[in-house]
Amino acid sequence: MAELKKTDESMDATPNVTEVETADAATEAAAVAAIDAPVDRGEPILQVRNLVKHFPLTQGILFKRQIGAVKAVDGISFDLYQGETLGIVGESGCGKSTVAKLLMLLEKATAGEVFYKGQDITKLSGRALKAVRRNIQMVFQDPYTSLNPRMTVGDIIGETFEIHPEVAPKGDRRKRVQDLLDVVGLNPEYINRYPHQFSGGQRQRIGIARGLALNPEIIICDEPVSALDVSVQAQVINLMEKLQDEFNLSYLFIAHDLSIVRHISDRVGVMYLGKMAEIGTDTQIYDHPTHPYTQALLSAVPVPDPESREGRERIILTGDVPSPANPPSGCRFRTRCWKAQDKCAEEVPLLAVPERFKASDSPAAHESACHFAEEKDVVHAA
Amino acid sequence: MTIIDETAWSPAPDGAEEDGRPLLEVRDLHVEFSTRDGIAKAVNGVNYSVNAGETLAVLGESGSGKSVTAQAIMGILDMPPGRIPRGEILFRGQDMLKMSGEERRKIRGNRIAMIFQDALSSLNPVLSVGYQLGEMFRVHQGLSKKEAKAKSIELMDRVKIPAAAARVNDYPHQFSGGMRQRIMIAMALALEPDLIIADEPTTALDVTVQAQVMDLLAELQREYHMGLILITHDLGVVADVADKIAVMYAGRIVETAPVRELYKRPAHPYTKGLLDSIPRLDQKGQELYAIKGLPPNLTRIPAGCAFNPRCPKAQDICRTDIPLLSPVTERDGGELAGRGSACHFWKETIHG
Numbered sequence: 001m002a003e004l005k006k007t008d009e010s011m012d013a014t015p016n017v018t019e020v021e022t023a024d025a026a027t028e029a030a031a032v033a034a035i036d037a038p039v040d041r042g043e044p045i046l047q048v049r050n051l052v053k054h055f056p057l058t059q060g061i062l063f064k065r066q067i068g069a070v071k072a073v074d075g076i077s078f079d080l081y082q083g084e085t086l087g088i089v090g091e092s093g094c095g096k097s098t099v100a101k102l103l104m105l106l107e108k109a110t111a112g113e114v115f116y117k118g119q120d121i122t123k124l125s126g127r128a129l130k131a132v133r134r135n136i137q138m139v140f141q142d143p144y145t146s147l148n149p150r151m152t153v154g155d156i157i158g159e160t161f162e163i164h165p166e167v168a169p170k171g172d173r174r175k176r177v178q179d180l181l182d183v184v185g186l187n188p189e190y191i192n193r194y195p196h197q198f199s200g201g202q203r204q205r206i207g208i209a210r211g212l213a214l215n216p217e218i219i220i221c222d223e224p225v226s227a228l229d230v231s232v233q234a235q236v237i238n239l240m241e242k243l244q245d246e247f248n249l250s251y252l253f254i255a256h257d258l259s260i261v262r263h264i265s266d267r268v269g270v271m272y273l274g275k276m277a278e279i280g281t282d283t284q285i286y287d288h289p290t291h292p293y294t295q296a297l298l299s300a301v302p303v304p305d306p307e308s309r310e311g312r313e314r315i316i317l318t319g320d321v322p323s324p325a326n327p328p329s330g331c332r333f334r335t336r337c338w339k340a341q342d343k344c345a346e347e348v349p350l351l352a353v354p355e356r357f358k359a360s361d362s363p364a365a366h367e368s369a370c371h372f373a374e375e376k377d378v379v380h381a382a
Numbered sequence: 383m384t385i386i387d388e389t390a391w392s393p394a395p396d397g398a399e400e401d402g403r404p405l406l407e408v409r410d411l412h413v414e415f416s417t418r419d420g421i422a423k424a425v426n427g428v429n430y431s432v433n434a435g436e437t438l439a440v441l442g443e444s445g446s447g448k449s450v451t452a453q454a455i456m457g458i459l460d461m462p463p464g465r466i467p468r469g470e471i472l473f474r475g476q477d478m479l480k481m482s483g484e485e486r487r488k489i490r491g492n493r494i495a496m497i498f499q500d501a502l503s504s505l506n507p508v509l510s511v512g513y514q515l516g517e518m519f520r521v522h523q524g525l526s527k528k529e530a531k532a533k534s535i536e537l538m539d540r541v542k543i544p545a546a547a548a549r550v551n552d553y554p555h556q557f558s559g560g561m562r563q564r565i566m567i568a569m570a571l572a573l574e575p576d577l578i579i580a581d582e583p584t585t586a587l588d589v590t591v592q593a594q595v596m597d598l599l600a601e602l603q604r605e606y607h608m609g610l611i612l613i614t615h616d617l618g619v620v621a622d623v624a625d626k627i628a629v630m631y632a633g634r635i636v637e638t639a640p641v642r643e644l645y646k647r648p649a650h651p652y653t654k655g656l657l658d659s660i661p662r663l664d665q666k667g668q669e670l671y672a673i674k675g676l677p678p679n680l681t682r683i684p685a686g687c688a689f690n691p692r693c694p695k696a697q698d699i700c701r702t703d704i705p706l707l708s709p710v711t712e713r714d715g716g717e718l719a720g721r722g723s724a725c726h727f728w729k730e731t732i733h734g
């Protein structure tokens with residue numbers, strides 16, 4: 001496997017948040033240089049600020065007029081640090097996959113900024129944009145539909161080099177693809193096979209090899225193991241952890257399986273209806289949750305241990321997630337929350353360390369968007 | 383290669399019916415499919431039984447034959463390409479495989495009902511849910527349209543769908559995933575069957591909704607004293623609701639046990655591997671244990687124990703002799719009710 005560190009430009013390593021006018025060739029070159037500059041471990045590599053994505057709802061055929069919007073992502077902010085795994089959990093429809101698409105620039109954000117090493121990637125174009133795209137790659141959920149059935153494995157992985165030829169010279173590419181197959185634990189001789197000749201777990205390895213091909217710094221994983229069998233899930237999770245150490249990757253790991261997210265993540269963000277409800281380290285979220293939604297979510301997870309199930313408190317939420325086209329006023333969780341009061345309908349709770357925990361250095365002192373944040377262990381048997 | 387007769391062992395009849403017979407008993411069931419690549423042996427001698435009021439969980443990965451067994455019980459296998467060369471499915475002592483189509487139709491839906499995984503594709507999108515629920519009463523009980531609709535509303539109330547009377551004429555797409563699954567449950571319950579087969583009933587649902595649906599199912603089961611066969615791949619869901627578990631691999635039952643026993647002391651290397659390979663919610667683990675390799679191709683099941691290429695304990699005998707599902711005992715020979723393992727080395731597996 002070739003060198004994954006990019007050390008060609010000796011730019012300032014710390015990202016400084018600047019507006020970039022990409023029309024100007026000089027600033028574009030500067031932006032590319034900033035994007036290719038390495039970031040120290042533990043420094044923020046991706047900073048998301050007030051990211052918003054509204055999908056318009058229209059009526060009429062000839063004269064379309066907007067009658068509303070699906071507020072899929074409604075103002076979320078978080079940082080992703082170099083070398084860490086940030087897990088994003090939430091129920092279906094909470095906007096977690098839309099966040100992935102926004103970060104991949106597959107969707108255009110309605111508002112908000114995404115800073116990659118100080119450059120706002122939502123405003124980039126041309127060479128700088130291409131450099132960003134090379135550095136942020138994605139592994140998709142369904143290994144059956146995300147690989148083209150008419151292309152061989154070699155073509156699927158090698159296609160990335162057609163778009164970014166600077167990563168691997170032409171004569172070198174076949175060898176590179178074989179190296180990549182080896183890295184993800186597949187036989188390099190499989191290079192001429194088609195996706196249908198592989199099992200689900202092997203296909204997901206191909207998807208991971210494709211994600212690695214361009215030596216990215218960030219890999220966004222959208223439910224990478226949810227389509228796999230239990231015995232194969234562990235293999236893929238172990239592979240992803242190994243690759244992270246080997247290539248110094250940062251993962252944004254999106255999943256609905258809370259146990260897997262805890263296993264792989266350093267920090268976890270909990271989303272509900274397009275907003276971040278709570279974010280913190282895995283211990284803070286799983287052992288000391290303060291947001292009622294996180295508590296309900298965790299308590300609903302069945303633990304594969306009949307001995308401990310009696311001791312656990314179960315919070316069963318009533319009803320379904322409200323429509324993101326017409327979210328409740330104030331706190332979005334209030335319609336299903338057992339703590340909800342008048343204040344919750346009037347005031348939107350901000351994502352911040354709750355007042356009562358500010359002074360303490362207990363694990364409960366992490367960001368939580370609830371007016372009545374309160375620590376409660378729902379995972380361990382009482 | 384020696385093949386050992388698998389009918390030798392049958393589960394202990396605890397809590398059986400008044401006449402001593404379990405509600406449903408599957409004996410030495412074989413199912414195979416003709417495919418272009420040869421004959422796929424999906425089920426290879428499955429034995430299990432369910433009593434009234436009892437929950438049997440059938441656990442297995444995709445391709446283990448858990449759903450095919452259920453389809454054979456329901457009589458909804460596509461035949462051809464499917465074929466049942468051997469076996470008996472006894473419902474209250476009568477072999478359903480020997481019944482005529484008409485007799486089976488009377489049992490299906492009426493006495494044995496099924497809940498499918500994907501409620502959206504299992505419901506007809508062009509008929510209202512009230513019509514689809516009412517069909518049960520119109521076909522099996524000959525009720526009029528009006529009476530059937532009244533019954534549908536009653537059912538929707540029972541599975542806690544809010545404003546049932548107003549929503550009875552709505553179409554499936556107007557309901558959320560959890561509500562659709564409730565409608566599937568209502569449909570299965572309609573004629574108050576003796577046995578319900580739930581095939582991955584919550585796999586497509588979010589955890590908070592999954593908890594609601596499983597609670598509802600457990601509550602209704604208690605109320606009607608029904609037998610329940612829960613088919614799933616989720617070790618967590620099983621731990622919450624099942625009484626006893628049958629673990630399937632490559633068309634065979636490799637281990638049976640009461641739920642607590644299975645998690646505490648697995649007696650088959652496959653079960654042990656599965657339990658070790660899932661991350662835990664309540665603790666941050668180290669590297670996960672991964673069962674190496676892949677589940678076998680059903681047209682080419684390995685000789686001997688089907689799990690032998692992936693098993694850390696495999697010896698020569700595992701590659702030649704198919705292990706029999708035999709009773710598991712304590713170290714001193716003491717009986718362990720309801721436990722069985724199809725492993726030549728179960729003693730080493732359970733007793734360390």
